[in-house]
Amino acid sequence: MAVLSSPGVGSGLDINGLVQKLVAAERAPQQAQITRAQASTVTTISALGTLKGALGSFQNALSPLSTLSSITSRSATSSDTDIFTASASSSAVPASYDIEVLSVASAHQISSRGFLNGSAHVVGTGTLTIGVGTSNFQIAIPDTANTLAGIRDAINSATGNDNLVRATIVNGTDGAHLVLSGQTTGAANTISVAAAGGDGGLAPLAFSTGVTNQYMQPRVAADSQVRIAGSLQNSSSSTITTAIDGVTLNLLDADVGETHRLTIANDTAAVTSRIRKFVDEFNSLGRQFANLRGYEPATKRAGPLLGDSFLRAVEGEVRGKLTDRVSGLTGNYQSLAGIGITTSKDGTLTLDDTKLQAALTADFSGVAAIFGSTDGVAARLTAVITPRLATDAELDVRSKRLNEKSVALQKDLTNLDARMQKVEARYRAQFNALDSLLSKLQSSSTFLTQQLDSISKISID
Incomplete structure (x- = not known):
């Protein structure tokens, strides 16, 4: 905020100091209120983001366990x-x-006879029709593209050559060879080349299986x-x-x-890895729950979501879905506890790996059903978490509103600055007026004193 210099000229008042103190006194409670609201809003936004991230990570751990097809690797x-x-x-x-x-x-591959002048060898003009299996395309070879290199490029850039064949040039002791490589395997996908029109120079490039040609077949089309x-x-x-x-x-x-x-x-190793990740991510989520809603009596510090009804509801539902038996199961394994996953006193999950491996060996499908059946643990937990992570769900709406509030609070600070500038201007005007009045009174006092001194001297004389 700009500071206007206006010391008391006539009265000797410290106008700058007085104005700054008055403005600061008026600003302080309003700014403190906005700053507290900003800090609280930012903290809550961060806390909701942390909660959303933890729920998302747990959801990812549930995904490969949530259906029988995904878990029974x-x-x-x-x-x-x-x-x-x-x-x-x-x-x-x-x-x-x-x-x-x-x-x-294998895919068919054919190689033409050698052309002694290399890729620049002039072959001829006309039309080539190249087929692969039941598909074919046609290209015109004009005078401007009648070299071996020009023919190669024309084949590769042909509109109808939809990844049917690729043309390359291979140099050998007997010259340059045009090599055509089919891109699709199978005995039915043989390459054929027909030449027509032009100056007749393209005739050596004609090829058909079962006919005497000027080509070699480095690789036959085979099933x-x-x-x-x-x-x-x-x-x-x-x-x-x-x-x-x-x-x-x-x-x-x-x-x-x-x-x-x-x-x-x-694949017991893959299933074991997924179950371990499930346990780890659940415990990570539980730690986040505790951090967000916790309270430390020694420091009197409360978690940012202490008493939050949304957090309380989500945590309650998540923990509740772990303990119930899975309906519809008739084997020896019907709950997490039965396969070695138990809840400790502090709410964390503990995995008995020996018990889990024994269960997987004895009844792999039964273990899979605990997680991936219709009423399985993963399916139940997914039903709790997924809706809460959806766009426009409560968590998303709250975050959006808090972000809007943060923007509004920043605007409040800007408006406060503007108001304080006006307050400062008003105080300065008032003190300047007072300074002027005091200056005039001081002048009048000096004049009266001088007059009284004059009268006193006359009386003495």
């Missing part, structure tokens, strides 16, 4: 990962299979073939998803005459 192990790898979904049945990879699908448990399976891809329900095979190399073992099993 299967592991797929190949006895020779140089021949094939595999993955399995929750629908796969634990079992083992002997697999023989007879062939791996994958695999024997699983004695049954043959063909596929145009090296990735096979239809041979075993819920299992994806990735074929890497053929090994004719040799079988390799594929083992599908319950």
